[in-house]
Amino acid sequence: MKRIFDIDPWLITTHELNSENKRLQESMTSLGNEYMGMRGMFEETYSGDTHQGIYIGGVWFPDKTRVGWWKNGYPEYFGKAINALNFVKADIYIDDQKIDLARNPFSDFELSLDMKTGVLNRTFTVFGVQVKITRLVSAAMKELMVSHYEFMSLDGVAHRVRFDATIDADVTNEDANYDEQFWQVLAAGHEQQTAFMATQTMPNPFKVPQFTVVARQSFQGGTQQAAHETEKAVTDTFNIEVPAKGQASFEKRVIVTTSRDYDDLTATIAASQHLTETIQSTTYQELYQAHQDEWAQRWAKADIQIVGDDAAQQGIRFNLFQLFSTYYGNDPRLNIGPKGFTGEKYGGATYWDTEAFAIPVYLGVADPAVTRALLQYRFNQLEGAFHNAKMQGLKGALYPMVTFDGIESHNEWEITFEEIHRNATIAYGIYNYTNITGDHSWFNGYGAQVFYNIARFWADRVHYVTRRDCYMIHGVTGPNEYENNVNNNFYTNWMAKWVLGYAVSHYDEIDKAQQAVLNIESKELAHWQDIVDKMYLPEADIDLHGKKTHIFVQHDTFLDKDLTPIADMPQTIRPINQHWSWDRILRSPYIKQSDTLHAMFYFPDAFTTEEKQQNFDFYEPLTVHESSLSPSVHSVLAADLQMADKAVEMYERAARLDLDNYNNDTADGLHITSMTGSWLAIVQGFAGMRVRENKLYLKPFLPEKWQQYSFRLVFRGRVLEVTVNQKETTVALISGKNLTINLLGADVFLTSK
C-alpha cells in the first residue's frame, strides 16, 4: 500500500504529481453535487495519461449488447453512465508558452481537496508565475460549476496570460466498445458574452429518451480577445495581465441545464442563459460562501469525530463527503450510482447497494423523507420489475441488478438472470425503514405492492423436490460474485424464506385498498407458508482446526472445494480478480464479499451468537474482500462477536478503501456505495446500534488506539449525540422528545438538556 495523499482530518492533499498515479489522484479529488460532478482532472492541457470524466445525474445511454444476445430473455442493451461534454477545459498560455504539467518544469505543486468546504484547490509555479485554481461544483445552485484562478508573478516581472476557455463535445467513454461517441451537437454559439453548446445523446432503437445537455460558460476578469466555434467545441479567448507585483484573478463559470428539467431545446438553452444572468453580478466570494454554508450544514448533522486516529478520521469524512456529493435526496428521480460522478465503470445508476448499504446510513443521518424518496423510486419502477420477472418467465416483480429506469440494463447472464438475491434486499430496505422509523404507513401503502410482488417472484422461482420433500432454489449467484450459477445458496434461500414469511405474517396489516390491487388468494398465502416451512437450507457439521463446527453452507457443493485459507496462499495472487482467470476464481473457495454472513449482518437477532461465531470463523478466512462492500459487513459482525481487533481492521479497510486503493482499482473511480461502510462499522459495529421492537439499543466499545469517537444519530424525531471515550459512553438528546433507549444492556431515560 502506498498512500498518495497526506493524512489530515479535513484535507486530501498531495505535493506530488506522478503520472503513474494521475488517474488515482483524479478519482480521489472528484467533486459532485448530486446533479452533476466530475473527476479531479486538470482544467488546462495535460498531455500525460488522464481520464477526463464529467457526468450528469440521470443522463445515460442504452448501448447495444451482442455477446450472449442469442440467449432468450437477454437485455437488449447495457445502460451506460456517459461522459458528458467537457466544460471544465481550458488551454492556458503564459507569455505564449502553453501550460502542460506533463511537459513543463514546475515547482510548488499542491493539490488539495477541502472536505469541510467542498472545494478542490490546486497550486503550482510555472514559467515564473504561481497559479492557484479553486474548483467548486455548487452545493447551493445545482447547475453551477466555477473554476477560479489566481496568477501571481514570482520572478518580479509582469506576465501575460492567454486563457482559451472551451466547452468540448468531442468526448468518448472509457468503456465504449468502438470508441464511438454517444453525443451529437445540436446547437452552439456565442450569446451576450457567453458561449454555449447543446448536445444530445445519439438516437437509440430502445425507446430510451434522448437527453439534451446545455453547458454555458461566462467569465469574470480578463479581456476577451476572440471567440470561435468548431464542429464540436466553442472557445472564448481572454488575456489576463499579471503585474510584476501582486496578482490577477480570473474566473470561468459554467451553467449546465438539461432536458430532464426543461421541455425542449429552446427552453433548456434559455434556462442556461437565464441562470447565467442571475449570478452575473454575484461575486466569487458570495458563490463560494453559499456553497460552503451548505457543506457546513451537512457536516453539522453528520460529522463523526475520531480523536487519536487521523487516518481513520480522514477516512470516514472522505466517505461521507463523497456519498453526499453523489446523493443528498434532492431529486426523487435519482439514485446512488456505484461510481457516482467519479468514473463510468459498471454502468447503471441503481444497484441493490442502495437498500443494503445506503438506506441504513441515510436513516441515521437524515430525515426519513430521504429514505422514503429512495423507496418511492422503487415503487415508481414497479412496472419495470414486472417486465424483468416476465423476461424470465416468472410471476411477480424482479427488481433489476442495474438500471436507470427500472428495466434491467446489465448484460451478463450470471448476474442479470441469477443474482436475484437483490430482490430480497429491496424488501429488506422496506422492512428496515419500517423497523427503524416505526412508520408502517409506507409498507402498508405503496410498499405492499413492492413487497408482495417480490414475494410472488420468490414463490414462483423456487422448485419443489419430491424425493426430498423440500423447496430449493437452483441456479443463482449470491452476493459472492466469485461463484456463479450455484444451487441452494444459503443466503438467497434464507432471504427468500424471510420475504415469504414476513409477507404472510403481515398480510392482514396492509391497507385493504392495497390488498384489492394485489388480489392474493388465501391459497396463495398458504402455498407461501408451505415454502417457508419446507425451504431447504444447507448446513453441515465440519471439522475446523480440530474443532467440531456447525455451519450454514454457502451452497450445495461448497465443502468439496479446496478450502485452503487465503492467508496460506502467496500474496502475489491478490487481488485474485487481477491474477486468476475467471474459471479459477469460480472454483476457488475465495469469497468476494460476505454471503452467508450477509444474512447475519441484516438480521443479527435471527441467529445465535454461537451460530454467528462458527460461521464467521469458517468464512472470514476464505474472504478476500475484493468487493468494496465486504469489509464493513465483517466489521459490524466482528464487533457483534466482540472481536474488537478484527472489527477495527475491517473498519480501517472500509474507511480507507479508496484512499489507500486496497483493491487496486480506484483509478477507475471511487466506490461510492461502499462509502457508507465506515459509518455502518462505527455506528452499527463499534457502537452496536440496533432497533428492536421500537427501542434503540446501543452497546459501544472504543477501539484500543482511539481516544474518543462521537457521532450524531437521527431516531424517530430526535437527534442524539453519542460520545464514547476511555472513561465513559454518553448519549445526549440534542433535540426532540424524551426517550428511553437501551445503553449497554440497561434502559436509560433521555431528556433534553
Place this chain on the structure above:
Amino acid sequence: MKRIFDIDPWLITTHELNSENKRLQESMTSLGNEYMGMRGMFEETYSGDTHQGIYIGGVWFPDKTRVGWWKNGYPEYFGKAINALNFVKADIYIDDQKIDLARNPFSDFELSLDMKTGVLNRTFTVFGVQVKITRLVSAAMKELMVSHYEFMSLDGVAHRVRFDATIDADVTNEDANYDEQFWQVLAAGHEQQTAFMATQTMPNPFKVPQFTVVARQSFQGGTQQAAHETEKAVTDTFNIEVPAKGQASFEKRVIVTTSRDYDDLTATIAASQHLTETIQSTTYQELYQAHQDEWAQRWAKADIQIVGDDAAQQGIRFNLFQLFSTYYGNDPRLNIGPKGFTGEKYGGATYWDTEAFAIPVYLGVADPAVTRALLQYRFNQLEGAFHNAKMQGLKGALYPMVTFDGIESHNEWEITFEEIHRNATIAYGIYNYTNITGDHSWFNGYGAQVFYNIARFWADRVHYVTRRDCYMIHGVTGPNEYENNVNNNFYTNWMAKWVLGYAVSHYDEIDKAQQAVLNIESKELAHWQDIVDKMYLPEADIDLHGKKTHIFVQHDTFLDKDLTPIADMPQTIRPINQHWSWDRILRSPYIKQSDTLHAMFYFPDAFTTEEKQQNFDFYEPLTVHESSLSPSVHSVLAADLQMADKAVEMYERAARLDLDNYNNDTADGLHITSMTGSWLAIVQGFAGMRVRENKLYLKPFLPEKWQQYSFRLVFRGRVLEVTVNQKETTVALISGKNLTINLLGADVFLTSK
C-alpha cells in the same frame, strides 16, 4: 414440420418461392468446394428478405469483445467467419424491366439442387422470357464459380436482356455488432475484358493477418455495352438478344484468389488474371463435365443407398453432399466449420465436432491421410493450446472451443473457460484414428505431444478433496450446454480419467525422441495414476417408474432438479432455447445433447449393456436434442441396445435435421458438422460397426420400413461393401487383401471376388 423441398433421392427441389422461407431455402441450396462457397441466394436483385452470404475457407476476422472483458484471461477477440465480397451479383433487365422476383409477377418457378452433379438449377418465366440459371462452384478448379444463363422467349417475340454483372464489396456480416464492415477495397478495375476487385480485411490490433481476396469476372456470350467502377463495386454491362424463337446463352465466370495462396497483392491479382486466361477457351460444357466427374468419384466411394425410404435416402445424401462441399481434405490448413459456407453464425472454423463426429466418418469413407491431415492440424496448433492453458493458469495444452489458428477465439466464459471436455475429445480423435487404422505411428510420434500435453492439463485441472480422499473437477460445462458451471460432470470426469489412464499405460510405447521433448518424470506419471485411481464419478440409485435403477449422475446436484420428462411438458415450449430465458433452461433438467451418454457413444465396450440401458432410459426422456449433434449419438446407442424404433426415429431426425428444420434455426445456415450424424447412425448404429483389437465387427439390422441399405467402408487398405436387406446381410471385399471380420457374432473370412 413443413417441408419446403420435395422428397427425391438425388434432388432438393421446390416450385414455390415464399418470402417467409427464403433464408431457409438459401441455406439448403448452398454450394461449396472446401475452398469457398455460398448460400443459395439469387444472382439477380431480390428486394425481399434474404441473407447474401459468400465465404472463403480460412479467411476470418478477429472482432473485439467487450462484454466480460474485465474477467482476467478473457479472449481478446471473437473470431468471425466473414461474409466476403459478393461476386455472384447481377442486375438483369428484360426489355428495360428489372427482374426482381419479390415484385414481378412470374411463373414456372423451379429451384433445384442436384446433389449428384453438384449444381444449383433455377428456372422461372418473367416478362415473356424463360430464364434458366445453373450455378456451380467447381470441384475441379477450386478458384472457379460459374453462373450459366439461358434465356428463351415464350411469347413469340424477340427480347433484349441487359445484364449488369457486379462484384460488390459493400457487404456486412449478419452478426456484426454495429453493422461495421470488415473489408476495405485495395484495388479494382478492368483488365483485358475482365473486371476485378481486390479487398482486404480491416486492420486489427491482435496480430491476426489481414487477408486479401481478389475476385475477377469474365464472360461468355452477349455484347459488352459498358464497364464502370464505384468506390465499392465494379460492374460490366452486357446486351443479350433473345430471338423470337430459340434461346440465347450467357455466362459469368468468377475466379477467386487470396493471400492465403499468393505472396502479395500483385501476385494475387496476377494469379486471378492467369487463371481466368487458362479457361478462356474452355467451354461451359467442359467446365461442367470436369466438375461433375469429381462429384461422381466422391459418390462412387461414399454413397449410401437406401431402398424403400426416399426421405431417408435424400437425407443421407444431402448430408454427405454438404459435408464434402465443406471439407474434402485438400488443404491441411483448413478444418470443418460448423456452418461451412452456409452462414456466419457461431464464428470460428474448428470445433471439437471435428474429432467427435467428422473423423469417424472420414475414417470410413476416405483415405486415412484425410484424417491425418485433421490430426496434424491440431499438432500444428499446439502452441496455441499451450497459450490457452496458460491463460487459465494451467499446465499443458488446452485446445480451444472455437478457433481459426489455435488461439481460443470464443467469448462466453461458461464455454471458453469451462467447456473443457473438448480437450479430451482431441485425445479421443487420436485414439480413434489409431484404433481404427491400426497405425500407431502418428500417436507415437507427433500425436504424443498433443496427447500428453492434454493429459498434463487434466492433471493440473482436477483438485484433491481431502475430506473425501478423491479428485474432483469443479466448474465445467459438459457437452450439454444447457447446464453451465457444474461440478463433477460425469462425462468430463470420466473422459479426464480415460485420458490420464491411456497416457500412463501407453507411455512406454511412444518414440524416445518424443519422450525427451515431453520430459515427463516418473513422479508425474505416478500422480496421474493416482488421479485415475481416485477420480470421483457421481452415481446413484434412483427410482425410475417404480424400478430401482442405477445411473451415472450428470453432475453433483442434477437429481435435485424437477425431473419432469420433456414429453409431459407442453409442446409450445419447444425448442426451449427460443421460449425460455437462459436461467430457466439452466435449472431445468432438459439436456441439449448427449452428455453422460456421450461417454457410452465413444466407448461402447467400456460399459455393460445394463449400464447403457439404465442410463439411456433415464437421460433420453430428458433430452431435447436442440443440438444438431444429439440425435445421431442416441441413434447409435439405441441401435446398440436393440431399440430399433428409437434408433430409426433418431436417425430420421439426424438425417433430415436441416431439410426438415427440426430446431427452427436452419435459416441461419446448415449444421455442417452434424451432417456426419446420419452416416454414424447407419454405419455405427444400424450396421453396428466397431473395431476391437484390430478386427472389424458388424452386427447389422434392417429398419422395418426399409427394404435394403448398402454402403461402402474403407478399412485398413480394403474397400468393403455392406448390403443389408430382409433376406440377408452381405459383405463384399471390393478391393484390397483378404480379411477376417466378425459379422453378426461370427468370424468371416473375406476374399476378393
